[in-house]
Amino acid sequence: MRVFNFAAGPATMPLEVLEQARDELIDWHGSGMSVMEISHRSKAFLAAAGEAEIRLRELLTVPRGYRVLFLQGGATGQFAAVPMNLAPAQASADYLNTGAWSKRAISEAQRFVKVNVAADEAPSKYTTVPAPGALRLSTGAAYVHYTANETIGGVEFPYVPDSAAVPLVADMSSNILSRPVPVEKFGVIYAGAQKNIGPAGLVLVIVRDDLLDRARPGTPAVWNYEAMAAEDSMLNTPPTFALYVAGLIFKWLQQQGGLPVVAALNEAKAQLLYGAIDGSDLYRNPVAPACRSRMNVPFTLVKSELEHAFLAEARAAGLVNLEGHRLVGGMRASLYNAMPLAGVEALVSFMRDFERRHG
Numbered sequence: 001m002r003v004f005n006f007a008a009g010p011a012t013m014p015l016e017v018l019e020q021a022r023d024e025l026i027d028w029h030g031s032g033m034s035v036m037e038i039s040h041r042s043k044a045f046l047a048a049a050g051e052a053e054i055r056l057r058e059l060l061t062v063p064r065g066y067r068v069l070f071l072q073g074g075a076t077g078q079f080a081a082v083p084m085n086l087a088p089a090q091a092s093a094d095y096l097n098t099g100a101w102s103k104r105a106i107s108e109a110q111r112f113v114k115v116n117v118a119a120d121e122a123p124s125k126y127t128t129v130p131a132p133g134a135l136r137l138s139t140g141a142a143y144v145h146y147t148a149n150e151t152i153g154g155v156e157f158p159y160v161p162d163s164a165a166v167p168l169v170a171d172m173s174s175n176i177l178s179r180p181v182p183v184e185k186f187g188v189i190y191a192g193a194q195k196n197i198g199p200a201g202l203v204l205v206i207v208r209d210d211l212l213d214r215a216r217p218g219t220p221a222v223w224n225y226e227a228m229a230a231e232d233s234m235l236n237t238p239p240t241f242a243l244y245v246a247g248l249i250f251k252w253l254q255q256q257g258g259l260p261v262v263a264a265l266n267e268a269k270a271q272l273l274y275g276a277i278d279g280s281d282l283y284r285n286p287v288a289p290a291c292r293s294r295m296n297v298p299f300t301l302v303k304s305e306l307e308h309a310f311l312a313e314a315r316a317a318g319l320v321n322l323e324g325h326r327l328v329g330g331m332r333a334s335l336y337n338a339m340p341l342a343g344v345e346a347l348v349s350f351m352r353d354f355e356r357r358h359g
């Protein structure tokens with residue numbers, strides 16, 4: 001029996017995609033082998049990988065002049081790869097600090113560049129994003145980095161920061177493909193796969209061509225954007241199964257009607273849950289309404305002693321993985337693309353019922 005899985009990542013995937021992967025697992029496209037058992041350099045696999053890239057480009061309307069790379073090492077690997085690829089040693093970079101993932105990106109970057117924290121939302125306990133005009137960007141920064149959606153804190157930028165002529169870099173791990181994005185405003189976009197793209201083990205990097213030749217000496221080849229671009233992300237063996245499933249997800253997203261349709265559904269899901277939280281006496285979300293995440297909704301119970309019962313009863317009702325991140329506690333419901341509206345409706349009706357019985 002399938003449950004509604006609200007995990008933050010690895011996260012729920014569309015049932016249709018899982019069924020297709022199951023159906024063709026043993027004998028992929030008449031090859032007599034699974035997709036995991038064939039060469040990444042075979043014609044069939046190269047065709048699937050190429051198709052995945054084309055679909056991703058269509059979904060995000062990636063302009064010409066950008067490379068799409070599928071790498072390994074997760075978003076955490078990119079925390080190091082970004083400074084290695086974009087900044088010479090001794091250079092500085094601007095970082096916006098909006099929460100746990102920003103902090104991780106900053107501390108890793110500090111091993112490679114001088115980090116200027118151009119906005120710090122610590123005073124609001126990370127329940128806000130900086131106002132567009134409040135960024136203290138430095139002169140001479142190699143790039144400006146921000147976390148488009150804070151998966152743990154549940155804070156999402158409702159706008160794209162203006163970095164003027166300086167390359168803008170975004171960690172979109174937890175909101176990539178959740179709505180259209182003006183890719184042309186970015187130097188680099190990266191996203192780990194296990195939230196909204198597919199299985200863990202893959203990280204998507206979209207990089208503007210003119211940034212491909214800046215890697216510092218010593219950058220490992222597998223994280224060198226130019227070296228990887230030259231080999232179509234196959235300088236070494238890619239995570240073939242993850243890439244194949246990502247391709248199925250991209251196709252599924254196109255079948256849903258593409259990102260404008262998906263975005264409207266995500267908006268409806270988020271409104272439904274935030275509305276239920278705000279309309280109750282038991283549940284609270286601390287994030288400023290203008291920058292509440294549509295993907296990750298943390299909430300607490302005013303009677304925190306009920307948390308254990310809430311989670312246990314939710315689990316019994318087929319609503320799983322609602323515990324908050326181990327760093328912050330409380331609850332968190334992740335509403336990625338693959339979470340159907342019916343899942344959020346079931347959660348909201350459970351929450352109302354729980355409040356009636358325990359509130």
Ligand SMILES: *Cc1c(COP(=O)(O)O)cnc(C)c1O
Pocket residue numbers: 009073074075076077101147149150151171172173174192193195
């Ligand atoms: C999950 C996540 C990461 C870390 O991803 P890994 O693939 O585990 O390295 C980084 N940034 C954000 C915003 C995330 O949600």
